[in-house]
Amino acid sequence: MTLTAIKKPSIMTSASQDLQLTDEGRLKHFLTIEGLKKERLTEILDTAETFIGVNSKSTKKVPLLRGKTVANLFFENSTRTRTTFELAAKRLSADVLNINVNVSAVTKGETLLDTLRNLQAMQCDMFVVRHSASGAAHFIATHVEPHVSVINAGDGQHSHPTQAMLDMFAIRRNKGDFAQLKIVIVGDILHSRVARSQIHALNILGAGEVAAVGPKTLLPEHVRDLGVTLHHDFDHALKDADVIIGLRLQKERMRTALLSTEDEYYRSYGLTEKRLKLARPDAIVMHPGPTNRGVEIEASVADGPQSIILEQVTGGIATRMAIMSIAMGNVEKSMNAIPAGTPETNFATAATAEIQSDEA
Numbered sequence: 224m225t226l227t228a229i230k231k232p233s234i235m236t237s238a239s240q241d242l243q244l245t246d247e248g249r250l251k252h253f254l255t256i257e258g259l260k261k262e263r264l265t266e267i268l269d270t271a272e273t274f275i276g277v278n279s280k281s282t283k284k285v286p287l288l289r290g291k292t293v294a295n296l297f298f299e300n301s302t303r304t305r306t307t308f309e310l311a312a313k314r315l316s317a318d319v320l321n322i323n324v325n326v327s328a329v330t331k332g333e334t335l336l337d338t339l340r341n342l343q344a345m346q347c348d349m350f351v352v353r354h355s356a357s358g359a360a361h362f363i364a365t366h367v368e369p370h371v372s373v374i375n376a377g378d379g380q381h382s383h384p385t386q387a388m389l390d391m392f393a394i395r396r397n398k399g400d401f402a403q404l405k406i407v408i409v410g411d412i413l414h415s416r417v418a419r420s421q422i423h424a425l426n427i428l429g430a431g432e433v434a435a436v437g438p439k440t441l442l443p444e445h446v447r448d449l450g451v452t453l454h455h456d457f458d459h460a461l462k463d464a465d466v467i468i469g470l471r472l473q474k475e476r477m478r479t480a481l482l483s484t485e486d487e488y489y490r491s492y493g494l495t496e497k498r499l500k501l502a503r504p505d506a507i508v509m510h511p512g513p514t515n516r517g518v519e520i521e522a523s524v525a526d527g528p529q530s531i532i533l534e535q536v537t538g539g540i541a542t543r544m545a546i547m548s549i550a551m552g553n554v555e556k557s558m559n560a561i562p563a564g565t566p567e568t569n570f571a572t573a574a575t576a577e578i579q580s581d582e583a
Contacts, residue, residue, distance in 0.1 A: 242364055249553045252364045252373040253546050255382040256423040264391065264427055270545035271392050271538070277314055278537065287548045288317035291348040295321045296338075296363075297376070298354040303512055303536065304376050304386070308351050311543035320347065336366060343368055349551060350374070357381035372550040380416050385546055386511050387420035389539035391428060393531055394466055396538065397507050401428045407460050407502075409436040409492055410470030410519060412446055413481075417511045418470055419449070426450045436460045437492060440481040457492050464502035469494050469510040469519045485518045495521040499529065507531050 243259075245251045250263055277283055293312040297305050305321070312319045320342075342350070349372045352360045357379030364373040377383040398404055406425055412418050412435050425433045426449075435442060435451045447453055454460035461467070472488070482488050494508065508520075508530045516522045525532060 242361070245553050250546075250549050251553050252360075252375075253384055253550055254360050254364060254373065254375045256384045256387055256420050256427065257382070259427060261427050261429070264388070264424060267388050267542065267545050267549065268392055268395055270549060271388075271541040274314075274541040274544045275538070277544070278540065283314050284316050285314065286316045288312065288315035288348075288551055291315075291317045291551060292346060293317045293319050293349045293351060293547070294342050294347045295319065295351045295376075296324070296342075296353070297322070298324050298352075298359070299377065301353055301376070303539075304353065307536065307539045308374075308376060308385075308543055311540050311547060312349075312351075314540070315544055315548055317349075317547075320345075335363070339363060339366060343371065347371065348554075349547065351376050353377045355379055370554060372547075372554050374546060374550065377416055380414055381419070383416040383420050383511075384424075385543055386417050386539075387424045388546065389535060389542040390421055390468065390509060390511070391424050392538045392542045393509065393535045394507075396534075397531060398465060401425065401430045404430055404465040405432040405434065405463055406430055406466040406468065407434045407436060407464045408451075408468045408470065409457060409460075409494065411441045411473045412437050412470070413441045413443055414473035415470050421468065422449045422451055434460050434464075438482070438488070458498060458501055461498060461501040464506050467494060467499070467502060467506055467508050469508070469514070471511065471513065471515060471519060485515075489518050493517070493519060493521060494524050496523055496527070499524055499527075505529075509535060511535070 243250065243252050243254050248260075250266075256264070274285075277285060295305055295308055309319050309321065322342075339350070348370065350363060350367065351374045352363055353376040354360070358381060359378045360373055360375035361378075367373060375382055375384055377386070394404070394406070395401070408418050408421060410418070418435070422433055422435070433451045434454055435446055436454045436457050439455060442453060442455065444453070472482070472485075499506070499508065506529060508524060508527070510520060510525070510532050512532065514520055514525055514532070516525060524530060
């Protein structure tokens with residue numbers, strides 16, 4: 224399948240932002256973090272806090288999306304992201320439809336728009352989209368019906384906004400005020416949609432310093448335009464670091480040999496126990512996964528006391544629950560279909576009320 228209508232945007236235009244938000248400036252689709260206001264990101268983080276307790280309940284469900292249908296459209300392979308989206312939707316009491324694109328009508332020549340129209344005819348209310356083409360989620364959002372919300376689960380090298388938000392959630396829970404923090408992001412910045420989204424989120428939330436680290440072939444100079452300091456010396460960048468985020472080497476997106484060997488990369492940019500000691504004693508270690516042990520990170524660091532990698536996964540369910548419930552709630556509000564009695568404040572209030580009533 225080709226998406227000839229999709230361009231590869233380096234930034235989201237103002238029209239794209241209008242698409243992402245309701246007339247009141249609230250989230251309808253979640254396509255990118257770039258251009259969003261701090262208020263919107265804080266709303267997601269606050270709402271995610273209300274869902275953390277759901278994971279420890281005997282019945283891990285709240286009824287916020289009861290009667291809704293969420294379709295997971297993954298045109299790229301994924302385990303962690305697709306699974307956490309599925310769990311998030313089910314814990315919100317939605318029905319979930321997982322589309323196996325590899326055996327779907329798409330492989331028989333059906334266009335993406337035809338696939339969308341058929342799914343909408345099945346009364347789907349939300350599409351969670353992962354695609355190798357930058358701009359794919361935006362393209363889909365321009366063609367869905369008004370009652371449908373679109374969540375970007377990763378598009379090409381452009382954006383992975385839900386991963387960035389679950390990372391922000393983990394940082395805030397462990398470190399609090401972003402303004403006091405030095406965050407170091409190390410690895411394949413060139414190909415990483417995760418890094419791009421993380422940088423936008425950290426800047427919007429007012430992080431004290433964001434440093435990007437990597438070899439020159441994977442850390443282009445124009446990354447400075449995103450509001451970061453560039454370093455090619457990992458040891459130097461780690462001084463006074465509060466948060467260290469490792470990135471996976473994006474081998475599937477490398478079109479040329481940008482690294483001599485993985486061993487050489489590990490010697491210069493692998494996060495080892497020895498290197499970790501250069502950061503602050505209470506620094507936390509993060510990674511979006513999957514990790515390549517012995518390439519990006521030493522196994523003892525990945526499993527060590529400063530690692531919150533598994534906490535990221537757990538918090539990711541709550542964060543994606545928050546994003547899905549906010550987006551669908553605001554779609555309903557914009558269509559004047561909000562159920563009587565639901566609070567008209569932010570959706571965190573409604574979520575808390577639902578959880579409390581469900582626990583009663």
